[in-house]
Amino acid sequence: MSPTNDKRFLIIFKETATPEAKSSCMQHAKNMRGGHVKEIKSTVIHGFSSSFSETEMIEFKSANFGDHGPIDWIEEDSEFHI
Structure with a gap:
């Protein structure tokens, strides 16, 4: 898909997510x-x-x-920029 079809998302970790799970999740996103x-x-x-x-x-x-993933919630980030 072209970049114009991409949407920006805010991904928030669960409080109980381990540092390893957070790191793995962010690495997955980086690889993608x-x-x-x-x-x-x-x-x-x-x-x-x-x-x-x-x-x-x-x-x-x-x-x-x-249930088993480190992500608590995902929200489309269209209202603000980080």
Whole structure:
């Protein structure tokens, strides 16, 4: 897909996610996006933002979201920029 079809997403980790799971998840996104992710770390949240095509987001969610994945929630990042 062309970059014009990509959407930017904010991905937030679960509080219970291990450092290894967080690192693995971000590495997965980096591998899919050629290294283009931005980590967000504060006292309130830890996560990252990245652009994904619709197909890439489906693959990313299936690998990292749900009961056993490190991701707490994913939101389309159209209202603000990081």
